[in-house]
Amino acid sequence: MExxxxxxxxxxxxTLSFLAGTSFFFLPGGLIAVAKQDAWMVPLWAxxxxVMAALIWLKLARQHPGLSIIQICTKVAGKPIxxxxxxxxxxxxxxxxVFITRNVGDFMKQTLMPITPLTMFHVMLLVISAYAVVKGIDTIARSSELLFIIMAITFVLIxxxxxxxxxxxxxxxSFRMNVWETLKETRYIFGFPFLEALVFLMLFPFVQSKVxxxxxxxxxxxxxxxSVTTFFTIGVLGVPRASHDTYPLFVIAQEVHVGTFFEHLESTIALILLAAIFIKLSIAYYCSVLGLCQLFRISSRLWVTLALILLISGLSLGYDNVVENIEFSQRYDFEYTLLYSVFIPCLLLFVTWIRKKVKRREGTAS
Incomplete structure (x- = not known):
């Protein structure tokens, strides 16, 4: 451990940048298409x-202080399992x-640079993120502090x-939605972004206190x-229009103008999205590299980081287009993420409880 x-x-x-940064851009349109005027309620129950999933992760981390999820797995379940x-x-x-990298490529190609190959966007962002990963988590944390302030001010102004x-x-x-049908059709919001926060099981050991x-x-x-962003999008664009836009917040920025001085702010929004994606990608990338180093006891992150640039960039081309990317997320992301975020942590907690109970009985018997 570092x-x-x-x-x-x-x-x-x-944590806030990881959860909220990219969600502002990618979620409101899909939620509004399903829940109409009530879409702003969906993030509340998600x-x-x-929060309930986070309590499970925190309980697991408290049972094994100072260990990441990779180290907890090998400690609790043994080396093979x-x-x-x-x-x-x-x-x-x-x-x-891979998913984050493809998101930025689709966004840039669809909105700003349609002729530029996707690989160029992927490699440029991955190289910058790789540099941050090699420098360590403290570098990523300091960068997020600076970028967070810039993103917050820009969003408020727009x-x-x-x-x-x-x-x-x-x-x-409003207030006419079928709750069960809406819950079923928008279940992907549980996976993206909330259950994705399980990556912080790798970062809990780095926090000084009050995790x-x-x-x-x-x-x-x-x-x-x-929730506020979705509510705002409905009020500004309306349900019919917002539900047909892939990036409704980008459309809002395109149409904002104050006189002839403040106009065409979509480039600014694009830069803010890149900053948000940089933070999220750096965290996921860092956890990938750190996990490999911990599992295989590799002392230097450099070559692992460089090798993953090629792997992530190549795998991010697995989707044919942005529609296929969105469809995969809406259909399978929740079920896929649920395995890692709930089932396995609960299993590890159960095994930990069984082992402690057996040790307690052995100690009493002796």
Missing amino acids: NNSMTVWQFFVL GAAG GGLFAIMYISYFIQLS FCMALVAWDWSRFQG KRSFILAIVVATLLL
Whole structure:
């Protein structure tokens, strides 16, 4: 394990940026298409489920202080089975990095640079993230502090300027959704972004103190921000339009103008998205590299990091287009992530409880 550490504030910012940064861009359109005027409610129950999952992860981390999920797997389940679980988690971290990388490629190609090959976007972002990974988690944490302030100020300014187009009549027909059908069709929001936060099981050992309070607070704040963003999107664009836009927040930025001075802010939004994706990709990338180093006891991260650039870039071309990417996320992301975020942690907690009970009986007998 590294000697690097994070403050409580840095961990909070890192978690909030991971959860909320990319969700602002990719989730509102799909949620509005399903839940219409009531789409802003969906993140609230998804966030509540995210908090419950976080309590499981925190309980597991408290049972094994100072250990990452990779080390917990090998300690609790032994080398053969625990090693298999560890490889599964590493593969999930790599797959998450692939998904994030493809998201930025699709966004840039569809909105700003349609002729540029996807690989160029992937490699450029991966090289920058790889540099941050080699430098360590403290470098990623400091970068997120700076970028978080810039992103927050930009979002607030754009939201304030876009209020000119606000129309309360766009909420007519609210509170009519079928809760069960909506829950079933929007279940992917549980996986992205809330259950994806299981990657922080790799980072808990780096936090100096108050992990639980900081982690739970970040999930709650991210939930509220995503709900407010969805509500804002409905009020500015309306349900018919927002539900047909892949990136509704980008469309809002395109149409914002104050006189002839503030206009065409979509490039600014694109830069903010790149910053948000950089933070999220760096975390997932770092967890992939750290997991490999811990499992196979590799002392240097450099060559592992460089090798993963080629692997992640290549796998990110597995989708034919952005529609296939979105369809996979909506159909399978929740079930896929549930295995790693709930089932395996609960199994590890159960085995830990059994072992402690057996040790206690042996100690009493002796």
